[in-house]
Amino acid sequence: MIHRLLLALGAALFGIAGFPATALAHGVAAGDKGYLQEVSGVLLVPFVYLGAKHMVTGYDHLLFLFGVIFFLYRLKDIGLYVTLFAIGHSTTLLIGVLTGVSVSAYLVDALIGLSVVYKALDNLGAFKTWFGYQPSAKGATLIFGLCHGFGLATKILDFEVSPEGLVPNLLAFNVGVEIGQLLALSAILTVMGHWRRTRGFERHAWTANVALMSAGFVLMGVQLTGFFLFG
Amino acid sequence: MIEPSSPRRLLRSTLIALAVAVLLLITVVLPAEYGIDPTGVGRIIGLTRMGEIKTRLAKEAAADAAADAVADTTSTPPQQ
Numbered sequence: 001m002i003h004r005l006l007l008a009l010g011a012a013l014f015g016i017a018g019f020p021a022t023a024l025a026h027g028v029a030a031g032d033k034g035y036l037q038e039v040s041g042v043l044l045v046p047f048v049y050l051g052a053k054h055m056v057t058g059y060d061h062l063l064f065l066f067g068v069i070f071f072l073y074r075l076k077d078i079g080l081y082v083t084l085f086a087i088g089h090s091t092t093l094l095i096g097v098l099t100g101v102s103v104s105a106y107l108v109d110a111l112i113g114l115s116v117v118y119k120a121l122d123n124l125g126a127f128k129t130w131f132g133y134q135p136s137a138k139g140a141t142l143i144f145g146l147c148h149g150f151g152l153a154t155k156i157l158d159f160e161v162s163p164e165g166l167v168p169n170l171l172a173f174n175v176g177v178e179i180g181q182l183l184a185l186s187a188i189l190t191v192m193g194h195w196r197r198t199r200g201f202e203r204h205a206w207t208a209n210v211a212l213m214s215a216g217f218v219l220m221g222v223q224l225t226g227f228f229l230f231g
Numbered sequence: 232m233i234e235p236s237s238p239r240r241l242l243r244s245t246l247i248a249l250a251v252a253v254l255l256l257i258t259v260v261l262p263a264e265y266g267i268d269p270t271g272v273g274r275i276i277g278l279t280r281m282g283e284i285k286t287r288l289a290k291e292a293a294a295d296a297a298a299d300a301v302a303d304t305t306s307t308p309p310q311q
Contacts (some may be wrong), residue, residue, distance in 0.1 A: 129236065182295065221253070
């Protein structure tokens with residue numbers, strides 16, 4: 001009982017703290033939250049839908065994925081990296097929601113911005129150029145996957161969903177996230193496939209990753225400012 | 232990964248990326264999201280007002296939620 005009260009209170013506080021950040025970064029309509037507060041029990045299809053919607057409309061996740069697959073050409077590699085990312089974010093999504101442990105949504109979203117900056121720098125060969133050392137791209141994808149999962153967990157906590165049927169609903173949300181990821185990836189890969197065949201891709205690739213890094217810096221700046229303003 | 236280039240070019244590109252981000256943040260994003268407008272550009276292009284309204288609404292929503300939470304924990308269920 002006390003545990004549930006604390007969980008609810010934590011979720012409520014989180015909703016307050018995370019309101020502007022989540023409204024900004026993820027664009028999930030207030031309508032979804034309202035719906036989830038009205039209903040309870042196992043709702044597989046609605047949660048699959050919400051997971052997919054969150055991924056497809058969550059440009060921070062999409063920017064990171066764009067960076068990850070930028071120089072992946074073989075389908076096998078794409079599958080491997082996307083699986084690593086999925087393992088990472090599924091883990092923290094489940095742990096984050098089930099334990100009710102959550103950090104500030106602003107900090108998590110700032111970390112997601114950092115992941116975009118990191119991947120852009122990695123694509124530009126920055127670590128090799130500056131430090132003469134290439135960190136594992138697979139390890140980074142897994143670790144940043146864990147960060148993105150915390151972002152997803154804060155989203156679910158922000159929804160203040162009923163504890164009834166929570167576990168199946170979370171699994172359904174996760175399935176939705178993967179579906180959304182596949183949808184977004186097929187769109188990105190279609191465009192990238194054409195782009196790669198154009199002349200001057202090498203030159204454009206440099207500019208594109210500098211732009212990606214800039215977008216990551218903007219995400220970090222807006223989330224860190226939010227954190228210092230609203231905690 | 233792009234073939235490692237000169238550290239100089241990389242540093243220049245990184246600094247450009249950072250400068251563009253800071254410029255966008257202080258003239259557009261921070262005015263529009265939080266009503267923070269250090270340059271005055273946000274006011275001129277009409278974004279600061281958006282940020283001020285959003286910040287006020289967020290504070291009101293937070294105050295409402297806090298009031299509701301207090302009401303929930305202090306109120307006793309109605310007696311028969």
